[in-house]
Amino acid sequence: MSIIKKLPAILLLAPALCLLAVLRAEDAAVIEVATADSSLVLVTTGTNAPVVLRHYGSKTTDTRALLAKTVRQNQVYPAFGGVEHANLALNVIHADGSLTTELVYDGHEQRALDADRQETVVRLRDKQYPFFVELRLVAHKAANVITQRVTVSHKEPGPVRVENIASAYLPLRAGAYWLTHFHGAWGREMRVTEERLTSGGKVIEEFRKIVQATMADNPSFMLSLEHAAEEESGEVYAGTLAWSGNYKLAFTLDERETLHITAGMNPFAATRILDAGASLETPEMVLTYSARGRGQASRNLHDWARKYALYHGDQLRPILLNSWEGAYFKFDEKTLTDMMDDTAAFGIEMFVLDDGWFGNGKYARDSARAGLGDWQVNKKKLPRGIGYLADYAVSKGLRFGIWIEPEMVNPKSELAKKHPEWIVKSPGRDIPQSRNQWLLDLSNPAVQDFVAKVFDDTVALSPNITYIKWDANRPVYSVGSAWLPADRQEHFWKDYVDGLYKVYERVRAKHPHITIQLCSSGGGRVDYGALKYHDEFWASDNTNAVDRVLIQYGTNMIYPPIATGSHVSASPNHQTDMMIPLKFRFDVAMSGRLGMELQPKDLAGADRDFARKAIENYKLIRPVVQFGDLYRLYSPYNENGRAAIQYVAKDKKQAVLFAYNLYHLTSRGFSFDIKLRGLDPAKTYKVTEMNREPDRGTFANDGQLYTGEFLMNVGVSIQDSRSHKNLRPQKSSVLWLVEQ
Numbered sequence: 001m002s003i004i005k006k007l008p009a010i011l012l013l014a015p016a017l018c019l020l021a022v023l024r025a026e027d028a029a030v031i032e033v034a035t036a037d038s039s040l041v042l043v044t045t046g047t048n049a050p051v052v053l054r055h056y057g058s059k060t061t062d063t064r065a066l067l068a069k070t071v072r073q074n075q076v077y078p079a080f081g082g083v084e085h086a087n088l089a090l091n092v093i094h095a096d097g098s099l100t101t102e103l104v105y106d107g108h109e110q111r112a113l114d115a116d117r118q119e120t121v122v123r124l125r126d127k128q129y130p131f132f133v134e135l136r137l138v139a140h141k142a143a144n145v146i147t148q149r150v151t152v153s154h155k156e157p158g159p160v161r162v163e164n165i166a167s168a169y170l171p172l173r174a175g176a177y178w179l180t181h182f183h184g185a186w187g188r189e190m191r192v193t194e195e196r197l198t199s200g201g202k203v204i205e206e207f208r209k210i211v212q213a214t215m216a217d218n219p220s221f222m223l224s225l226e227h228a229a230e231e232e233s234g235e236v237y238a239g240t241l242a243w244s245g246n247y248k249l250a251f252t253l254d255e256r257e258t259l260h261i262t263a264g265m266n267p268f269a270a271t272r273i274l275d276a277g278a279s280l281e282t283p284e285m286v287l288t289y290s291a292r293g294r295g296q297a298s299r300n301l302h303d304w305a306r307k308y309a310l311y312h313g314d315q316l317r318p319i320l321l322n323s324w325e326g327a328y329f330k331f332d333e334k335t336l337t338d339m340m341d342d343t344a345a346f347g348i349e350m351f352v353l354d355d356g357w358f359g360n361g362k363y364a365r366d367s368a369r370a371g372l373g374d375w376q377v378n379k380k381k382l383p384r385g386i387g388y389l390a391d392y393a394v395s396k397g398l399r400f401g402i403w404i405e406p407e408m409v410n411p412k413s414e415l416a417k418k419h420p421e422w423i424v425k426s427p428g429r430d431i432p433q434s435r436n437q438w439l440l441d442l443s444n445p446a447v448q449d450f451v452a453k454v455f456d457d458t459v460a461l462s463p464n465i466t467y468i469k470w471d472a473n474r475p476v477y478s479v480g481s482a483w484l485p486a487d488r489q490e491h492f493w494k495d496y497v498d499g500l501y502k503v504y505e506r507v508r509a510k511h512p513h514i515t516i517q518l519c520s521s522g523g524g525r526v527d528y529g530a531l532k533y534h535d536e537f538w539a540s541d542n543t544n545a546v547d548r549v550l551i552q553y554g555t556n557m558i559y560p561p562i563a564t565g566s567h568v569s570a571s572p573n574h575q576t577d578m579m580i581p582l583k584f585r586f587d588v589a590m591s592g593r594l595g596m597e598l599q600p601k602d603l604a605g606a607d608r609d610f611a612r613k614a615i616e617n618y619k620l621i622r623p624v625v626q627f628g629d630l631y632r633l634y635s636p637y638n639e640n641g642r643a644a645i646q647y648v649a650k651d652k653k654q655a656v657l658f659a660y661n662l663y664h665l666t667s668r669g670f671s672f673d674i675k676l677r678g679l680d681p682a683k684t685y686k687v688t689e690m691n692r693e694p695d696r697g698t699f700a701n702d703g704q705l706y707t708g709e710f711l712m713n714v715g716v717s718i719q720d721s722r723s724h725k726n727l728r729p730q731k732s733s734v735l736w737l738v739e740q
């Protein structure tokens, strides 16, 4: 319940509250932003006083006691000026050149958006200038998530320069702080790193790429208080910035051992010139607090995402076969229809035609060197058009999807010749290429129209197209916009992303039913700003199942498994040359949104039968994987090459365990005792092994009944039934639990 509480005047007489006593009692207010299990409490003591972030953590309703505590006086949104000196959320240069800003309370409102969400708007103003800040917090009660975005505006006599504007600020006080963040590169996205923060600063940022902003680091974190994070206990804060551009997360441990966290757009070379009467809005920062470790923090984010931050978050995802690694650019109609025959025979539900279907003549898209921008069907490869293929898919009982990369252009294309002014470039300089391509300037409304039209036109190729894979395969280099005026070039970073979101909005208004995959050379654009418009993302171009265990483990700390495209590909793997057993590849891919990405006719004999059965099994476990609660049991990062995760249905009637041995000769090899989590102790479950290879079980008590209590307190033992094989790498086990 969020309420405004006027302070009884008597309270102000208490000696412990001497700090409050100088302020006007009648204006003092407590602003509670509450979820089911957490409270964020703001306190202000008058219209000329700042707003203090007094508490964010476990739930409390005893706001009187909070008022008595005067140690923490960190403002909810610290601006540069006055006595604020730690991480600053806001830094502006006023019209008269003044560098300082002092924000004070100017009112607040609260309203229910619906039964689950409550919005709190806190208004702040500068003490002296007509400069205004509005914090918009939304409490998502059931998922325990609080989001915040900030808007600034002013009525000063000239433009104000906004040098830095964070989406959120969070001060924490504890004895020790452990930061989990996600670092990677192409092919190894979202690697989990945890470190203890020491005095000084730690910055996680991307300041120049915009596109592919999440390829190296991700704008997300988890922060554990007092000790390294545990999975199911201890206080953990998680945060993720919903923004598909340059970002900065800063963690500063000051001399008083307070940790100051700020998160928002990256201010590097990004001053915004704000005219009087105009306003500037930040992206949304998403925060959750968990008193039950990192595990609950992830489950909170997943619940929130499925409901509010993912398109069609309540719908099961189809199993698909993507043509990329099976055909690359080398296909004709027959290649694809043959692939579709096999796809259907495997029990897969959708066929996705990847890159290579467009461009004609000298600009045919027969490699990555030409054709981007010319979105006309390649007549040579596909004489009967996309319509024929899509109809063929449907005749086989499959849905049909197709790939586009509409923000990009190859210099070798009609488009590049026609619209040189649409290309991001620095005047007079060479335009660097990456993957032989250039980037279109989405800050320009004409480019926005073009990109939206590429989507419309592609979907119009056939009414049977129900899935689009939207790719983006290069970042910004040598920035510059022919559209933006010379004195507004620094607006490019934000205007590009705003332009992209405008296109997404248009696309979604027109095509609400299309499934859209977010892809940027794999996980280069995985953030909640873009995901809001998408159904899923391609987590990595690396389909090596061993690497995928690590990538998906990190990815799913923040982003939900239902959206994590996870494909079985060929062996040897195309990115790493590693040979990996088919069972292991399936057992990994089935822990996300299952797909296949290979030439299906290459799977023959026993492999074919195995694949068909595994796909059937996935259909059984799919609701649990996609809508259930994720528990991480063994981390692939620190458990001797072993990993295990588990999903439990919300009603606890079903659960599925995935266990993996990643490397060769790890301590005991593939022989684990695993205590399960999240089950109902009072229920009895039948435990069966899934994807079991003939004569090679990994669970000796297949089909046995166990109580939830036993499974959680004692656990199950798994190992290869042929013990001499136990030390081999890439062994795996999938156990399926069903209430009896």
Ligand code: GLA
Binding pocket: 324, 354, 355, 403, 471, 473, 519, 520, 521, 522, 538, 541
């Ligand atoms: C990117 C994507 C791949 C594939 C290729 C096609 O690399 O990440 O999945 O679509 O482009 O060119």
